[in-house]
Amino acid sequence: VSGSPKQHRGPPDAAERAASVSARLARAGLKRSAVxxxxxxxxxxxxxxxxxxxxxxxxxxxLPSVGPSTVYRTMKLLVEHGFATSRDFGGGHARFEPASGRxxxxxxxxxxxxxxxxxxxxxxxxxxQVARRLGFEIDSHRLELYGRCAACRAADAxxxxxxxxxx
Amino acid sequence: VSGSPKQHRGPPDAAERAASVSARLARAGLKRSAVxxxxxxxxxxxxxxxxxxxxxxxxxxxLPSVGPSTVYRTMKLLVEHGFATSRDFGGGHARFEPASGRxxxxxxxxxxxxxxxxxxxxxxxxxxQVARRLGFEIDSHRLELYGRCAACRAADAxxxxxxxxxx
DNA sequence: TTTTCTGCAAACCATTTGCAGTTAG
DNA sequence: CTAACTGCAAATGGTTTGCAGAAAA
Numbered sequence: 001v002s003g004s005p006k007q008h009r010g011p012p013d014a015a016e017r018a019a020s021v022s023a024r025l026a027r028a029g030l031k032r033s034a035v036x037x038x039x040x041x042x043x044x045x046x047x048x049x050x051x052x053x054x055x056x057x058x059x060x061x062x063l064p065s066v067g068p069s070t071v072y073r074t075m076k077l078l079v080e081h082g083f084a085t086s087r088d089f090g091g092g093h094a095r096f097e098p099a100s101g102r103x104x105x106x107x108x109x110x111x112x113x114x115x116x117x118x119x120x121x122x123x124x125x126x127x128x129q130v131a132r133r134l135g136f137e138i139d140s141h142r143l144e145l146y147g148r149c150a151a152c153r154a155a156d157a158x159x160x161x162x163x164x165x166x167x
Numbered sequence: 168v169s170g171s172p173k174q175h176r177g178p179p180d181a182a183e184r185a186a187s188v189s190a191r192l193a194r195a196g197l198k199r200s201a202v203x204x205x206x207x208x209x210x211x212x213x214x215x216x217x218x219x220x221x222x223x224x225x226x227x228x229x230l231p232s233v234g235p236s237t238v239y240r241t242m243k244l245l246v247e248h249g250f251a252t253s254r255d256f257g258g259g260h261a262r263f264e265p266a267s268g269r270x271x272x273x274x275x276x277x278x279x280x281x282x283x284x285x286x287x288x289x290x291x292x293x294x295x296q297v298a299r300r301l302g303f304e305i306d307s308h309r310l311e312l313y314g315r316c317a318a319c320r321a322a323d324a325x326x327x328x329x330x331x332x333x334x
Numbered sequence: 335t336t337t338t339c340t341g342c343a344a345a346c347c348a349t350t351t352g353c354a355g356t357t358a359g
Numbered sequence: 360c361t362a363a364c365t366g367c368a369a370a371t372g373g374t375t376t377g378c379a380g381a382a383a384a
Binding site: 107109118127133134135136138141144149150 | 255257274276277283285287289290293294297298300301302303304305306307308309310311312313314315316317320
Binding site: 031032033034052068069072073076092093094 | 372373374375376382383384
C-alpha cells in the first residue's frame with residue numbers, strides 16, 4: 001500500500017488496479033489491447049467522477065491514437081463488469097467512478113464541479129420510512145446535494161482576486 | 168371548488184388554471200393562440216409529471232394540428248414564467264409538473280412509472296448537516312426514491328393474472 | 335485463422351432552432 | 360401592418376453502432 005513510484009497525481013495504486021482489472025477482463029474472455037489499457041489506466045489514475053472528455057484527454061496522454069468511441073465502449077465494459085459506476089449529475093455528461101461496493105451519495109460544488117461522497121445512515125432510514133408511509137418499497141435512490149464547497153465560498157468572499165466576487 | 172363539468176379526468180379546475188395562465192402570459196406581452204392553449208390545457212388536465220410525448224398526445228386530442236416543437240416551446244415558456252417545473256427522473260425524457268412553490272421530493276415506481284411527491288423536514292435538515300460537515304453550503308438538492316408502489320407489489324405478488332408474477 | 339478491437343462516419347434520440355408562411359393584436 | 364406564433368426540416372450534442380481494417384489469441 002505504499003512505495004511504488006506514482007507517475008500521475010491520483011490514487012498511487014492506479015497502475016495496479018488497472019492491471020488487475022485488465023487481467024480480470026482477459027479472464028472473462030476479452031482481449032487485452034493497448035488502447036483499452038490506456039483508457040483503464042486513465043480511469044483509475046483519475047480522482048473519480050470523470051467525464052468521457054476528461055477520460056479521453058488523459059488516455060491520449062498515454063496513447064494519442066485513442067478515439068472517443070473506444071472510451072465509451074471501454075467504460076461501458078467496466079460498468080457491465082462491475083468495475084465502474086456511471087453517474088448522471090445533470091448537464092448531459094455522464095460521470096464515472098470506480099465501483100466501491102459501498103453505497104454513498106454525493107455533494108456537488110456548483111462553482112468548481114468538485115464532487116464529494118458521503119454516507120448517512122439516518123437519511124437512508126428516513127427515506128425508507130417516508131416511502132413506506134406512501135406505500136412504496138424502495139430499492140434504490142438518488143440523492144445529490146448542490147452547493148458551494150469551502151474553497152469556492154472563500155474565493156467568492158475574497159474581494160481581491162481575478163474572479164468576480166459574486167456579480 | 169366544485170360544480171363545473173369536468174371533461175377529462177385530472178384536476179377538475181384544469182380549465183380555469185389554464186385560462187389563468189394563458190391570461191397571465193398575454194399580460195406578459197405574449198400572444199394567445201389555439202395551439203398554445205391546447206398545450207396549456209393538456210398540461211393542467213394531466214396528473215403532473217407528464218412527458219412531452221404524453222403532452223403531445225393530450226394536446227392533439229384538443230387540437231390535432233399541434234406539433235412537437237410547439238409543445239417544447241410552450242413548456243419552456245411555462246417553466247420560464249414560473250408556471251411549470253421540469254424534472255429529470257432519468258431515462259432521457261423530461262417530465263413536467265405544475266409549479267407548486269412548495270419544495271418537495273419524489274418517489275417513483277419503477278414498474279408503473281407512478282410518481283408521488285413528499286416533503287420531509289428532517290431529511291432536509293440532515294442534508295444540511297452532512298453538507299456542512301464536508302464544508303459545503305447547500306442551496307439545492309435532488310432526492311428521488313425508486314421502488315415499487317403498493318399496487319404494483321400487489322400485482323406482482325398475485326400469481327393468477329396475465330403479468331409474470333416475478334420472472 | 336478466427337475472434338475481438340478500433341477509428342471513422344453515420345445513426346440515434348431528445349431537444350432546439352432557422353425559415354417561411356400564418357395569425358393575433 | 361407588425362410582431363408573435365407554428366410546423367417542418369435541419370441542426371445539436373452526447374452517446375451508440377455499422378463497417379472494414381488492425382491486432383490479439
